[in-house]
Amino acid sequence: MREKVNVDAEALKLLYKRYKEYIVPCFVIFICVLLFFIVIISQIKDLIKVSKQRDTELKKLEVLKSNLNILSGVNSSVLDSQFDVISSALPPNKDFEGIITGISGAAQRSNVGLSDFALQVGDLSETEVTSGEFPFLGIKLNIQSSYQQSADFITELFKSFPLAEITDVSLSDRSTGISVVFYYKPMPIIEIDNYEPIKTLSKNNLDLMNELSVWNSISALSMPFPASSTPSGSSSPF
Amino acid sequence: MKSDINLLLKTKTEVAKKLKLSGLLKIISITSVVVIVLLALSLYILSRLLSLEPIKEKQNAVISNINLLKNKQAKLIIVRNKLDNAAQIITKRPKFDSDIRTVIAKVPSEVSSQSLNLDKQKLTFNVASNSLKQINDFINNFTEMARSKNLIQDLTLGGVNFDPKSGSYSINIEGSML
Numbered sequence: 001m002r003e004k005v006n007v008d009a010e011a012l013k014l015l016y017k018r019y020k021e022y023i024v025p026c027f028v029i030f031i032c033v034l035l036f037f038i039v040i041i042s043q044i045k046d047l048i049k050v051s052k053q054r055d056t057e058l059k060k061l062e063v064l065k066s067n068l069n070i071l072s073g074v075n076s077s078v079l080d081s082q083f084d085v086i087s088s089a090l091p092p093n094k095d096f097e098g099i100i101t102g103i104s105g106a107a108q109r110s111n112v113g114l115s116d117f118a119l120q121v122g123d124l125s126e127t128e129v130t131s132g133e134f135p136f137l138g139i140k141l142n143i144q145s146s147y148q149q150s151a152d153f154i155t156e157l158f159k160s161f162p163l164a165e166i167t168d169v170s171l172s173d174r175s176t177g178i179s180v181v182f183y184y185k186p187m188p189i190i191e192i193d194n195y196e197p198i199k200t201l202s203k204n205n206l207d208l209m210n211e212l213s214v215w216n217s218i219s220a221l222s223m224p225f226p227a228s229s230t231p232s233g234s235s236s237p238f
Numbered sequence: 239m240k241s242d243i244n245l246l247l248k249t250k251t252e253v254a255k256k257l258k259l260s261g262l263l264k265i266i267s268i269t270s271v272v273v274i275v276l277l278a279l280s281l282y283i284l285s286r287l288l289s290l291e292p293i294k295e296k297q298n299a300v301i302s303n304i305n306l307l308k309n310k311q312a313k314l315i316i317v318r319n320k321l322d323n324a325a326q327i328i329t330k331r332p333k334f335d336s337d338i339r340t341v342i343a344k345v346p347s348e349v350s351s352q353s354l355n356l357d358k359q360k361l362t363f364n365v366a367s368n369s370l371k372q373i374n375d376f377i378n379n380f381t382e383m384a385r386s387k388n389l390i391q392d393l394t395l396g397g398v399n400f401d402p403k404s405g406s407y408s409i410n411i412e413g414s415m416l
Binding site (some may be wrong): 021022024025026028029032033035036039040043044046047050051055057058061062064065067068071072074076079082083086087089090134143147148150151152154163164165166167168169172173174175183185186187188190192196198199200201204205208209212219235 | 256259260263264266267268270271272273274277278282284285288290291292293296297301303304306307309311312313314315316317318319320321323325327328330331332333334335336338341349350352353354355356358359406
């Protein structure tokens with residue numbers, strides 16, 4: 001008949017001694033399984049995460065290298081001249097001198113005599129308006145010209161800087177009234193993100209830049225506006 | 239002769255089974271330990287290999303080089319931005335110069351233009367002529383322009399007036415710009 005066994009320390013010791021060769025390896029296996037699930041699997045997860053981060057960082061590094069290559073490859077003098085041209089086309093502020101030179105040059109190139117148009121200087125400050133994202137200065141011009149000369153004048157005005165837009169035209173037999181707005185654009189606040197890929201000028205950008213450069217060179221050939229030849233130019237604020 | 243007699247004692251077979259089992263357990267436990275150690279070691283080496291530090295150092299080196307070219311970068315961004323703005327302005331501005339030329343080309347030779355007003359919405363044109371036939375040609379030309387959606391999309395005839403002193407007819411037309 002079996003003895004009754006009390007499960008106390010002595011009994012546990014007895015059991016341990018009796019089944020030691022099973023208990024120890026089982027315990028080791030159990031610990032190993034625990035380690036595998038608790039430590040190894042979480043380490044593998046971390047490793048996958050780090051590997052993804054590494055890929056991201058490597059991509060960032062590639063972007064940085066590409067940005068550096070682009071910036072190193074940009075010709076400073078070409079960029080400076082492009083900057084000058086576009087700053088003339090769309091100045092950062094009200095470019096009164098540029099406006100008057102533009103009108104004067106357009107008048108010369110379209111064979112509208114300088115005495116044949118009147119600049120309402122008072123409107124320069126009064127008609128300052130902001131439309132959409134481009135602020136502009138509005139000017140009303142009166143030129144003494146034929147229909148054809150008026151069309152030529154507008155064509156030439158379109159090629160002058162700052163960039164202009166005609167809002168309305170009133171042509172009569174010998175005179176033409178033109179409402180023009182000259183645009184300007186304040187310098188944007190630039191937040192440079194090094195990890196953002198730098199975009200070079202696209203083909204459309206370059207085509208437009210070439211066109212603007214041609215217009216700029218044509219404008220540069222024009223004579224400056226002589227102050228004495230404005231019929232209403234006696235009150236010039238410049 | 240009987241051949242299925244087991245000469246070993248029952249307890250001895252049990253002992254053999256137990257020895258076999260304990261041996262197996264030992265092998266499994268040792269293998270487990272070795273596997274865990276190897277895995278831990280491999281993961282440690284991999285984590286060292288995949289360290290982000292060297293990449294960050296390279297990034298910082300490139301950034302410091304880019305910082306030397308910040309001025310260039312800013313100019314490039316401004317040029318691009320302003321070119322986009324300029325393209326927008328140039329594209330949307332009405333081409334009144336070509337509009338005037340188009341209109342003039344439609345005026346018959348014996349018709350004189352009195353006034354022409356153009357804005358983004360409408361065109362208003364006053365002309366005069368001594369010949370009603372020429373006035374008729376003028377109206378036909380502009381009607382055709384409206385029909386073919388050339389510059390204007392519709393046409394309103396303001397009326398024909400006759401000046402007995404000069405003997406000329408004047409007409410006013412109005413059209414909505416395309």
